[in-house]
Amino acid sequence: MDAEAAKFIGAGIAAVGVSIAALGVGNVFGSFLEGALRNPAAADGQQGRLFIGFAAAELLGLLAFVIAMILLFVA
C-alpha cells in the first residue's frame, strides 16, 4: 500500500473517533435534560456546567478531526 492510500484510509478511520465523540456530547446534553425535566427550577443554575461539559466532550471529537486533517494535508 503506498503512502497516499494509507493516509486516506487513516483519515477515514479517524472519522470513527468523531462518531464516538458524538455519543459523548449527546450523553452530556441528555443527562442534563433528564435532570432538568425532574427539577426544572434547578436547571437554569447549572447551565454553565452544561456548556463546560459540552466543550470538553466536543474537544475530544475535534481532536479526532484534527488527526484526520493532519493525515490529509500535513503528513
Add this chain to the structure above:
Amino acid sequence: MAAEGGKIDPMHQFMVEPLFGNSLTLGGYNIAFTNSALWMVLTLVAIWVFMLGGMKRELVPGRWQAAVEGASSFVSNMVHANIGPEGKKFTPYIFSLFMFILVANVLGMMPVGIVPHVHPFTVTSHITVTGVLAIVSFSMVLIVGFARHGLHFFSLFVPHGTPALMLPLIVPIELISFLIRPFSLGLRLFVAMTAGHILMKVLAGFVIGGLNAEAAWVAPVVGLPVFVLMVGISVLELLVCAIQAYVFALLTSLYLNDAVNLH
C-alpha cells in the same frame, strides 16, 4: 487537494491573501494588509457600532441600548458567577474576548458570497488567531496567579485532602492538565470553525454539482435535499458560533477563578 474540473475544494476559503500587494514590511517582517486583517477590522467596526448605539444612557432603554445592556450584563453575570466579586476587574477583558470571537464567528457566516468574487472569511478559523487569544488568556491566568499568591500558586496542583503517598502521581497529572489548557482553548475554537466551514463548502459543492449534472433527474433529487440540509446546517453553525464564543469566555473565567481563588 486542489480543485480540478468538478472537484470540491473546501480549503481555498481559508487562504490568507494580501489585498493591496505583498510589499509592506516593518523591521523585516511582512505586514501586508490581508483579508484576515480586513475581516478583523470589520469585526472591530461592527462591535464599535453596536456599542455606540447603546451609549445613550436613557433611563428606560430603547431596543438597541437594551441589547447592549443585555450583552454586557450576560458577560458580567457570567464573570461574577465564576470568579466572584473580585472578577469585576476582568470583565472588560472577558467582554472584549466574548464579543470579538462572537462577531468574528458570525461575520464568517454572512452571505456576502452573493457579490461576485467576494467570500466571507472567518478570522477565528486560523490557529494563529485563536492560539494568540488562548495564549493571552493563559498568560493572564499565570500573571494574576503568581502576582497574587507568589509561589503558593503551585498549591493549585495539590487537591484538598490528598494523602502524601498519592502526590507523586497526582501532581504531574494536575500539572499536565493545567498546561494543556491554552492548547485546548485555542484548538477548540479553531477546529469548530474550520470543520463547520469545510462541511458547508462540501455541501455547497454537492448542490452546485447536482445542479450542473448532465442527467435531469439529479438536480431535484440531489440538489434540493442537500440545499435544505445546508439551511439547517447553517442555523446549527450560527448556534455553534455563539456556543464556541461563550465556551471560550466561560473557560477563561473559570481559569481566572483558579488563579484568583486557588481552590
